[in-house]
Amino acid sequence: MFERFTGRAREVVVLAQEEARALSHNYIGTEHILLGLLREEEGIAARVLGELGVTLEEIRSQVAQIVGRGDEVSSGQIPFTPRAKKVLELSLREALALGHNWIGTEHILLGLARENEGVAARILLDLGVTAERIAESVLRLLGGEPVPQTGRRRRELAAAAVGAALFAVALGIGILIGWAIWAT
Numbered sequence: 001m002f003e004r005f006t007g008r009a010r011e012v013v014v015l016a017q018e019e020a021r022a023l024s025h026n027y028i029g030t031e032h033i034l035l036g037l038l039r040e041e042e043g044i045a046a047r048v049l050g051e052l053g054v055t056l057e058e059i060r061s062q063v064a065q066i067v068g069r070g071d072e073v074s075s076g077q078i079p080f081t082p083r084a085k086k087v088l089e090l091s092l093r094e095a096l097a098l099g100h101n102w103i104g105t106e107h108i109l110l111g112l113a114r115e116n117e118g119v120a121a122r123i124l125l126d127l128g129v130t131a132e133r134i135a136e137s138v139l140r141l142l143g144g145e146p147v148p149q150t151g152r153r154r155r156e157l158a159a160a161a162v163g164a165a166l167f168a169v170a171l172g173i174g175i176l177i178g179w180a181i182w183a184t
Helices: 007-022 030-039 044-051 056-066 082-097 105-114 119-126 131-142 151-173 179-183
Strands: none
Touching: 007 030, 007 105, 030 044, 030 056, 030 082, 030 105, 030 119, 044 105, 044 131, 056 119, 082 105, 105 119, 105 131
16 A cells, blocks of 8 residues: 555655654554644645644644653554554545545545544544544645546445555554665
8 A cells, every 4th residue: 555655645654653753652643643744744634734723733732741752662663553554544545535546645634534533533623623624625625526436446446445454454464564664
């Protein structure tokens, strides 16, 4: 799935890992992905979040208050939490639903908004930023509506969803350990 990520989307993943390390966390959670989306300032996600009044400083403060700092972080690869993996899987589904064959920062943000139980979702909801507001802003910036799906396209989307599920399993067993290092 990372091969479908745009350069900016890949940067978000690297920045999420950096945020986890900075907080001495030994995992990458939804909150770190949200911080990564804000730190990558050029993508659609950062623009949407900015328009909705979400700032990096505010989110960092909320994350520190809710989760706190960890004790220490490993020097190796930091694993994604199950919710963070779900966000990445949902980002693929969001991209496919929009008729895109790539995953950009906007798709990661939409996936984050759809995964409505993690720390990031809680913070966004506390700020009044709902999944609906995010989706409206993303669609407006993309300049359109989702592409209607034909029977053939639905089969392609189903195959891609299976691929996303396999990708999530691969994340869980660490097959992609060197990806973040390779991407930098």
